[in-house]
Amino acid sequence: MTGLTHIDAAGAARMVDVSAKAETSRTAIAEGRIAMSPAAAAAICEGSVGKGDVLAVARVAGIMAAKRTADLIPLCHPLPIAACTIDLIVEDDAVIATATVTTNGRTGVEMEAMSAVSVALLTVYDMAKAVDKAMTIGDIRLLSKTGGKSGDWRRP
Helix, strand or coil, X not given: CCCCCCECCCCCECCCCCCXXXXXXXXXXXXXXXXXXXXXXXXXXXXXXXXXXXXXXXXXHHHHHHXXXXXXXXXXXXXXXXXXXXXXXXXXXXXXEEEEEEEEECCCCHHHHHHHHHHHHHHHHHHHCCCCCCCEEEEEEEEEEEXXXXXXXXXX
C-alpha cells in the first residue's frame, strides 16, 4: 500500500498529516455544465422560473458548498476559505458554472472548487426542474490550481 497518501501501513483510511507543510496562498478553479432545453435556459435568463432567481440561489449554494466540503468528503481537511466566487453563464441550452476558491493554508482547495460547482449546478436543477426534468449535469473538472509543494497546474 505504499505511495497512497490516504491509507496507512495497515491499509486503513486516514487523513493525511499536513501539520509540517508550510502555509501558502492556494487557489483552485473548477468548471461544470448543466445541459437543458432552450425553454429552460430562457426561463432562467428571463427570471420566470417559479422558484425565484435561479442564478442568485445557485451562486449562494455553491459558496456554501465550498465552505462545507470537509463535511461531505470524508478525508478532506476543513479549510478556512478566504474567497469564493461562482460565475454562472447561461447559454442557449446550458448553464456553465465556474468556481474560484482561495485559501491560505497547508493543503489545496481543489475539492472545494469542484464541490462548489457541483452544488451550484444541482441547485440550478432543483430550481428549474419544473421547466425541464431532463437536464443533465456533467463536465465537472478542475481547470487550474496554484500554490503548494506540487506547484501550479493548468488543464492543457
